Amino acid sequence: MTCSSAQVLIEAYLDGELGPGQSAEVREHLENCASCTEVYRRLKQLQTDIRAQAPYYQAPDHLRERVRAALHNASERDAVRTRALPWNWMAIAASILLVLSLAWSLALLRSRSSTRDLVAQAILSSHVRSLIGTHLLDVPSSDQHTVKPWFNGKLDFSPNVKDFAAQGFRLLGGRIEYVENRPIAALVYQRRQHVINLFTWPTSSADESGKLELNRNGYHLLHWTKGGMTYWAVSDLNEGELEQFARLYNQ
């Protein structure tokens, strides 16, 4: 690969947009070319600086409330509009049929889903709820020696709590969660502006072991079992970095 070809691709390479073949070619060129490496280094530095220095603005609480209220009003108005047309009985009948058939399909789907899919769905709901509510942490602390003992007496197991602040995954704390009516530990980590929830509980005979990767609604889920414990990591963080987190945890 020539320098001019490499330089055309270098930003796409930095942004992870190249396929494995082209990535390998660019990487190989960089290993052997000081000037292109310098170009790459400057771009990477700019990217790092932007992510460190440009704020990712958080929506203020009053905006969150405003939007919630506005949505509820809109939903009410929709409901009123429907109720205001009682003569539209065909539409109502059609809606009832639709809801019934959806419910039936859902029941059918649920009976076919594996336990693991149900757990994945419950885990995802827990994750999303923890982000939109005010209840992310029962024990807010970045000290694993504070978080781990906090679970004593609240759970019938002691979760493995680790901190990877040095590698860019900061422990924020923990909370008790309920999945399938069982109390479990949720350990919360932060990577830049992304929250990672790591759910863990002792593996039971009903749990399916083995690794799993899922994408649902823009969130990534990783599942594995190790040392008699089940783990689910959920985040909107990209898969590559979430896998990095999982690997760190498993060391």
Place this chain on the structure above:
Amino acid sequence: MEGDNKLALFEQSIVPHLNAAYNLSLWLTRNTHDAEDVVQEAYLRAFRFFDGFKGGDGKAWLLAVVRNTWLSWLRKRKGDSPAVAFDEQTHSPERERSNTESTLVEKAKLGSLQECIELLPIEYREVVVLRELEEMPYKDIADVAGIPLGTVMSRLSRGRKRLEDCVAARMNGGSR
């Protein structure tokens, strides 16, 4: 879609992206008052259009609505209002400071890059924000901004070049 289910589904798949919506709005409008108005309007539109949402990545879909809402909002405004300074909601990165001189240099740089992004022409700014802060793939940026993939890449490249030049100019300009 039945009313209660629609709201519940919307709350589960779209409301979690409120920060992303606000972040983009604020970088586009450059003041908190307008950003909040755009976000609220965008969410109402998104709720209205939710029946057309096919599932998948709620964030990209929502940010496309935000960006279109911002565009409508821009068209409604009469003339060019200068950007009003907005509140600092900066969350400062943790860094080691070893001596005074490097602290001063770092402080000057801290203000610079943020200002340089704010000063970017809007078509470069939105692509840089979506790529670097929102970490979106090129394809999603193309969908949100309503531009072809090639345009995403060229605007990103030019935006980055301008940022480098802007930061370098400020550094060479010396202390304030």
